[in-house]
Amino acid sequence: MKKVYGLLKRHSIIVIAVLGILAPLVIRNTYHVHIILMCMMFGILASSLNIAVGMTGLSNLAHATFFGIGAYAAAILNTRYGLPFYLTFFAGGLVAMVFGFILGAPTLRLKGVFLALVTTGFGQVVRIIELNWVSLTNGPMGISGIDAAEIGSYSFSTVSYIYYGLALLILCMYMSKRLMGTRVGRALFAIKYDETVARSLGVNITFYKVGAYVLSACMAGMAGTIFAHYVSFISPDTFTVADSTTVLCMVILGGAGSLLGPVIGAFILTIAPEIFRFAQTYRMIFIGAVMVIGVIANERGWVPMLTSKIRGLFHRKQTSEEGGKA
Amino acid sequence: MIAQQLINGLTLGVLYALLALGYTLIFGTLSFINFAHGEVSLLGAYLAWFAIARMGFAVIPACIFGIIITSVVGVIIERVGYKPIRTAPKLAMITVSVGFSYIVQTAIQLIFGTQPHEFKVISVASWNFAGITINSIHILVLIVSIILMVSLQLFIHYTKSGRSIRAISMDQDTAGLMGINVNATISLTFAIGSALGAVSSILMGMYYAQVYPMMGTSIGNKAFAAAVLGGSGSIPGAMLGGIMMGLIESIAGTVLNTQVREGVAFVVMILILIFKPSGILGKEVVKD
Amino acid sequence: MALLEAQHINMFFGGLKALNDVSLQAEEGKISALIGPNGAGKTTLFNVMTGFLVPTAGKVLFRGEEVQGLPAYKYVEKGLSRTFQNIRLLQEMTVLENVQLGCHHNMKQNLFDELFISPRCRREENESRESSMEALEFVGLGDLAGEKAKNLPYGHQRKLEIARTLATGAEMLLFDEPCAGMNTAEKAQLSELILDINKKLKKTVMLIEHDMRFVMKLSDTITVLAQGEWLAAGSPEEIQANPKVIEAYLGTKRKAVGYHVGD
Numbered sequence: 001m002k003k004v005y006g007l008l009k010r011h012s013i014i015v016i017a018v019l020g021i022l023a024p025l026v027i028r029n030t031y032h033v034h035i036i037l038m039c040m041m042f043g044i045l046a047s048s049l050n051i052a053v054g055m056t057g058l059s060n061l062a063h064a065t066f067f068g069i070g071a072y073a074a075a076i077l078n079t080r081y082g083l084p085f086y087l088t089f090f091a092g093g094l095v096a097m098v099f100g101f102i103l104g105a106p107t108l109r110l111k112g113v114f115l116a117l118v119t120t121g122f123g124q125v126v127r128i129i130e131l132n133w134v135s136l137t138n139g140p141m142g143i144s145g146i147d148a149a150e151i152g153s154y155s156f157s158t159v160s161y162i163y164y165g166l167a168l169l170i171l172c173m174y175m176s177k178r179l180m181g182t183r184v185g186r187a188l189f190a191i192k193y194d195e196t197v198a199r200s201l202g203v204n205i206t207f208y209k210v211g212a213y214v215l216s217a218c219m220a221g222m223a224g225t226i227f228a229h230y231v232s233f234i235s236p237d238t239f240t241v242a243d244s245t246t247v248l249c250m251v252i253l254g255g256a257g258s259l260l261g262p263v264i265g266a267f268i269l270t271i272a273p274e275i276f277r278f279a280q281t282y283r284m285i286f287i288g289a290v291m292v293i294g295v296i297a298n299e300r301g302w303v304p305m306l307t308s309k310i311r312g313l314f315h316r317k318q319t320s321e322e323g324g325k326a
Numbered sequence: 327m328i329a330q331q332l333i334n335g336l337t338l339g340v341l342y343a344l345l346a347l348g349y350t351l352i353f354g355t356l357s358f359i360n361f362a363h364g365e366v367s368l369l370g371a372y373l374a375w376f377a378i379a380r381m382g383f384a385v386i387p388a389c390i391f392g393i394i395i396t397s398v399v400g401v402i403i404e405r406v407g408y409k410p411i412r413t414a415p416k417l418a419m420i421t422v423s424v425g426f427s428y429i430v431q432t433a434i435q436l437i438f439g440t441q442p443h444e445f446k447v448i449s450v451a452s453w454n455f456a457g458i459t460i461n462s463i464h465i466l467v468l469i470v471s472i473i474l475m476v477s478l479q480l481f482i483h484y485t486k487s488g489r490s491i492r493a494i495s496m497d498q499d500t501a502g503l504m505g506i507n508v509n510a511t512i513s514l515t516f517a518i519g520s521a522l523g524a525v526s527s528i529l530m531g532m533y534y535a536q537v538y539p540m541m542g543t544s545i546g547n548k549a550f551a552a553a554v555l556g557g558s559g560s561i562p563g564a565m566l567g568g569i570m571m572g573l574i575e576s577i578a579g580t581v582l583n584t585q586v587r588e589g590v591a592f593v594v595m596i597l598i599l600i601f602k603p604s605g606i607l608g609k610e611v612v613k614d
Numbered sequence: 615m616a617l618l619e620a621q622h623i624n625m626f627f628g629g630l631k632a633l634n635d636v637s638l639q640a641e642e643g644k645i646s647a648l649i650g651p652n653g654a655g656k657t658t659l660f661n662v663m664t665g666f667l668v669p670t671a672g673k674v675l676f677r678g679e680e681v682q683g684l685p686a687y688k689y690v691e692k693g694l695s696r697t698f699q700n701i702r703l704l705q706e707m708t709v710l711e712n713v714q715l716g717c718h719h720n721m722k723q724n725l726f727d728e729l730f731i732s733p734r735c736r737r738e739e740n741e742s743r744e745s746s747m748e749a750l751e752f753v754g755l756g757d758l759a760g761e762k763a764k765n766l767p768y769g770h771q772r773k774l775e776i777a778r779t780l781a782t783g784a785e786m787l788l789f790d791e792p793c794a795g796m797n798t799a800e801k802a803q804l805s806e807l808i809l810d811i812n813k814k815l816k817k818t819v820m821l822i823e824h825d826m827r828f829v830m831k832l833s834d835t836i837t838v839l840a841q842g843e844w845l846a847a848g849s850p851e852e853i854q855a856n857p858k859v860i861e862a863y864l865g866t867k868r869k870a871v872g873y874h875v876g877d
Contacts, residue, residue: 059417061424106600112416113358117554118599121592124547128589175729182728182739183721186707190715193704200664200698201782202690202719215725245424252421281440285432291425292407299414 012260013173020166024159033158035274037230040165041067041223042270046250046262047172048219053248054256055176055185056212057192059116062103062123063247066096066217068239070224072130075143075234085149089225096221097214099126104213108206123241130236142235149229161230168226169263172219176259188212189257246287253294329458331576337464337533339572340471344526345549346556346564346571347478348519354495354559355515356412358419362403362426363523364546369430370396370524371531371541372438375445385447393524399430400520401513409509427543435539442538445531467529474522475565482561491515495559544588548575551595557608566606616675617642617818618663618694618786623672625658632658633669636844638837640786645812645819647829649853650839651863656822657699659839660790664696665689676786690719695784697775699791699822705764709774712763713749716781717742742781749780752815753807769800776807780815787811789821793828801825805832830854838862 008015023036049063070092077083077091107118130137137143149161179185187208190198198205228234246269254265269290273283345367352360374392377383383391407422452461482488490511493501502508530545531537548571556567571591578590598605616639625633633655640646648656661667663674665686674682676692684692695716704712721742727735750756753773758766766774772792779787792808793801805828811817823829829836830850838845838853840862846853853859 053417059420061420110599110603113353113420113558114554114599114603116417116420117359117550118596121551121596121599124592125589125596128585128592132583132586175725178728178731179725181711182735183718183723183742184725184728186711186715187718189707189711190704193706194702196666196698197702197704198715199666199686200690200696201715201778202687203715204685204687211725242428245421248417249421249425252418281432281435284428285436288425288428288432292422292429295418295421295425296407296410299411299418 009260013170013177016173016260016263017166017170020162020169024162030158033162035271037158037162037165039267039270040162040169041227042247042250042266043169043263044165044172044223045220045247046254046266047169047176048216048223049247050216050251050256050258050262051176051179051188051219052212052216053251054258054262055179055188055192056209058209058212059112060119060213060216060244061116061241061248062119062126062244063216063220064239064241064243065123065126066099066220067224067227067243068130068234068236069099069126069217070096070221071228071234071238072137072143072224073221074225074228075146076136078146078229079143085147085225085229088229089222092225092228093218093222096217096224099221100214100217101210103217104210108209120241123244127236127241137236140236142233142238144233146228146232146234148232149226158230161226164226165223168219168222173259173263175215180259184208192257242284242287245291249287249291249294253290253298327457327580328577331580332573333458333460333464335573335576336569337467337572338576339569340468340475341526341530341533341568342545342549342552342571343565343568344471344474344522344529345545346553346568347475347561348523349550349553350556350559350561350564351491351515351519353553354561355491355498355512356408356419357559358416358423359550359553359558360408360519361420361423361546361550362430363423363519364544364549365427365430365434365542366396366400366403366520367523367527367546368434368537368539368542369399369527370520371445371527371537372434373524374447374528375443375531375537376438378447379443388447389525389528392528393521396524397517397521400516400523404513404516409512427546431539431542434542438539440539442536444535445537446535447532463529463532467533470525470529474525478518478522478561487511487514547588548591551591553605554595555598555605557605560605560607563605563607616640617677618820619673619675620659620663621673621675623659623662623674624670625655625662625667626670632842633662634842635672636839636842637672638844638847640818640820641835642785642818643812643816644834645808645821645832646835646837647833648820648822648837648839649824649826649829650845651841653841654839655842656839657790658842660696660788660822664694664788687719690782690784693785694788695779695782695786696788697772697779697790697792699794701768701771701775703763703771703774705762707763708759709750709755709761709763709766710743710746710759712774713746713777713781714742716749716778717745717783720783745783746777746781749777750774752780752810753777769796769804772796772804773807776811780811780817784817786818786820789819791822791824793823793825801828808832 024033027033027036045063045067049060052058052060073092073095074088077088083091103119103122107115110118131140179188187198187203190203191205191208195205250265250269251262254263255261273286345364348363348367349359370392373395374388377388377391378385403426407426408419411418411422450461450463452459482491490506493506494508494511498508549568552567552571553564555570556563574594575587575590579587618640620636620638623633623636636659648659650656658667662669665684665688668683673680676694681689681692721738723735723738747756747759750759753776755770755773755777758770763774776789776792793804796804808819809832812819833850835847836850836853837847838859845862846856846859
C-alpha cells in the first residue's frame with residue numbers, strides 16, 4: 001500500500017495522463033464528455049494560476065480573464081481572417097501573454113490585498129471592453145460560428161478536444177514539476193517567501209514576477225482557444241469574474257504551491273456541482289460555501305490533518321515521507 | 327447641465343462614501359478588503375423593502391429594522407468567517423469574503439426573487455432652480471449622510487470604543503496587550519460598517535426607486551474603488567474618495583454610455599494603485 | 615588595494631541624517647569590522663554598500679568600479695554577498711535549496727532548458743548541488759541538507775545563512791551581526807568559522823558586531839561609526855586606545871542605563 005501511494009504521488013502526471021486518455025474511451029455520454037473537457041480547462045487554469053499564486057506568491061483575481069482573452073483572440077482571428085485552429089492556438093497564447101505583461105509590469109510594487117484589487121479591476125475593465133468595443137468583439141451578442149478545430153484535413157470530434165486539453169494540462173503540470181527543484185522555480189519560491197533575500201542572492205525579481213504572470217497568462221490563453229473552437233460561440237458572459245475567483249479557490253483549496261493539489265481542486269470543484277445538479281443560483285451558493293468552509297478548514301489545518309490521516313491509512317507504519325515535493 | 331451633474335454626482339458620492347467607510351473601517355482593523363461588504367449592505371435595502379411592502383411597517387421602523395439586521399449579519403459573518411483565519415495569509419481572507427459575497431447575493435435572489443422591486447417609499451417633491459432640479463431625495467441623502475459622517479468622526483475621536491478602534495488599526499497586538507478587547511472591537515467595527523452600508527443601500531434604493539440583486543456588487547465595486555482612491559484605512563479618505571468617485575462618475579456619464587461609465591471607477595482605482603497605492607489621504611506604508 | 619570602498623556617503627531619510635559623510639575601506643583578503651553604538655548607522659551603511667539603499671550622495675566602489683545605484687541583485691554578480699541582522703532564511707524550503715539559491719546568478723539555464731532537461735540544465739543543477747554541499751560541509755551542516763530550514767536550531771540557521779553567501783562564490787562577504795543571540799561556545803565556534811572563511815577560502819570579510827571581544831580577536835581593521843558619523847578607523851589596538859571611541863561607547867551607555875557599566 002505504502003509503495004502504491006508513493007508511486008502514485010511521484011508519477012502523478014502519468015496517472016492523470018492515463019486517466020485522461022482512458023476516460024473518453026469509457027464515457028460516451030455527450031454531457032459527461034463535456035464535463036471532462038471542463039475538468040481539463042479548469043485543470044489548466046488552476047495549474048497555470050498556481051505558477052503565479054502558489055509559487056511566486058502573487059495574488060491574481062483575473063485568471064479567467066486571460067482565458068477569455070485567448071478565446072476572443074481565437075474567435076476573432078478565426079471568424080474574420082479564417083485562421084485555422086493550430087494558428088489561433090498560438091496566437092491566443094501570445095495575445096494573453098501581452099495582456100499578462102500589461103497587468104504584471106506596472107503592478108510589480110504591489111502585494112497581497114492591493115494586487116488582488118488591481119487584478120479585480122483589470123478583469124472588470126477587460127469585461128467592459130468586451131461588452132462595448134462592438135466593432136471588435138460584437139459586444140454582448142458575442143461571436144458565433146467559430147470553426148471546429150482541424151489540423152490539415154483532420155477535423156476534431158468532441159472527444160479529441162479532451163485530448164487536446166489533456167495535452168496542455170500535462171504540459172502545465174510537467175512545467176510546474178520541472179520548476180520545482182530547478183533554478184527558475186527556486187527563484188520564484190524565493191520571491192514568494194522573502195523578496196529581500198531573493199534580491200540579495202542575485203534574483204532579478206522584476207523579471208521573474210512579470211515572467212510568472214506572462215507564463216500563467218499564456219497557458220490560460222491557450223486553453224481559451226481550445227474552448228472557443230469547442231463551443232463555437234463565446235460572449236463576455238462565458239468568462240466571468242466569478243470564474244476567476246473559482247479558479248483561485250481551486251488553487252488555494254488544492255494547496256497553493258503544490259503540483260497535483262490545484263488540479264485535484266479543479267476536478268472536484270468542476271464535478272461536484274454537476275453531480276448534485278445544482279441550478280445556476282444554487283451553484284453560486286455551493287461555490288461560496290466551499291470557499292468559506294474550505295479555506296477556513298484549510299487555514300486551520302483541518303485539511304492537512306485529514307490528508308495525513310488518509311496517508312496514514314496507506315502507510316500503516318511510520319515512514320519518512322520525502323519532503324519538498326508536497 | 328454641469329450644475330445638475332454636480333448635484334447628482336454629489337448625492338451619489340456621499341452614498342458611495344457611506345459604503346466606502348465600511349470598507350475602510352474593516353481595512354483599518356484587519357488589513358484586507360471585505361469583498362462581501364457591498365452584498366451585505368444591500369441586505370439593508372431589501373429588508374427595509376420587505377418590511378414595508380410585505381409586513382406593512384412604516385418607513386422609519388422598516389429602515390431601522392433593515393439596518394439592525396444587516397449589522398447583526400455583518401457581525402455574524404465576521405465571527406464565523408474571518409475570526410478563525412485572522413492570522414492566515416490575506417489571500418485566504420479575500421477568498422472567504424468573495425465566498426460570502428456569493429452566498430449573500432444568492433440568498434437575496436432566493437429569498438426576494440431575481441426581479442427588481444420598486445422602492446418608492448417616500449413621496450418625492452422636486453424644485454426647479456434655473457434649470458437645475460433638486461428633489462427631496464437629494465436633500466434627504468445629503469442630510470442623513472452628513473449627519474452620519476460627522477457622528478462617525480466624533481465617535482472615532484471622542485469615545486472609548488472609538489479610541490479602541492483607532493488603537494487596533496495602528497497595532498493589533500499592542501492594543502491587545504494594553505487591555506483593549508480586540509475581538510469585541512473588531513466586531514464593533516463590522517457592526518458599524520454594515521450599519522452604514524445598510525443606510526447607504528436604503529438611500530440608494532430610494533434614489534433609484536428600486537432594488538435589484540446585482541445592486542450590491544455594482545455599488546460595492548465603486549465604493550471599494552472609492553476607499554482605495556481616498557486611502558485604504560483612512561476615514562476622511564473614504565469620505566473624500568466616495569464624493570470624488572460620485573462626481574467623476576456623473577461627469578464621465580455626460581460623455582460615456584452607461585456601461586462604460588461602470589468601468590471608470592475601476593480605471594481610477596487601478597491608476598491610483600499603480601501610482602500612489604496609499605491613496606490621497608492614506609498612510610504611506612503599503613501593507614501586504 | 616581596497617576591494618570595497620565607500621566614499622563620502624550621505625544617506626538622508628526625509629530630514630533624518632542616517633549617514634553623514636562616511637567613508638571606509640575594506641582591504642582585499644582582510645577581515646574588517648564596523649562597530650558603533652546602537653543607531654550609529656552601521657546597518658544603513660551595509661544596505662548602501664550592498665545596493666539595498668541608494669545613497670543621497672557619495673560613491674561606493676568595488677574593485678575601483680562605481681556600483682552605487684545598481685539594482686541590488688547585480689551586487690552578487692559583482693562579487694558582494696551579505697547576511698541579515700535578523701536571520702532571513704526561506705523557512706519552508708530545504709537547507710540545500712536555500713544554499714542552492716546562492717548559485718542562482720552563476721547559472722545560465724532558463725525555463726526551456728529546464729523543460730527539455732537540456733545538458734546545460736543537468737550540468738548546472740549538478741554543479742550547484744555539489745558546490746552547495748561543499749559550502750554546507752564547510753560550515754558543518756552537511757548532514758542537514760534535506761531538512762526544512764525552519765527546523766534548524768538558531769545557531770545552525772546563522773551558519774546556513776553564511777553557507778548561502780559562500781555558495782554565491784562572491785569574493786567579499788558582509789555579515790550583519792553574525793553572532794547576535796549566541797552563547798560563548800557558539801561564538802567561539804563561529805569566530806573559528808569566519809577565520810577559516812578568510813584564511814582557507816581567501817574571502818574578504820566585513821562584519822558588524824556588538825561583541826567587542828569577538829571583534830578585537832577577529833578583525834584586521836575596525837571602523838567606528840557614531841550617530842551617523844565616521845568616528846575612527848584603525849587596528850584593534852588603536853581603536854581600543856582611542857579616547858573618542860571610549861567616550862562614544864561609555865557616553866551612550868551612561869545615557870542609556872543611567873550609571874557606569876564596567877566590562
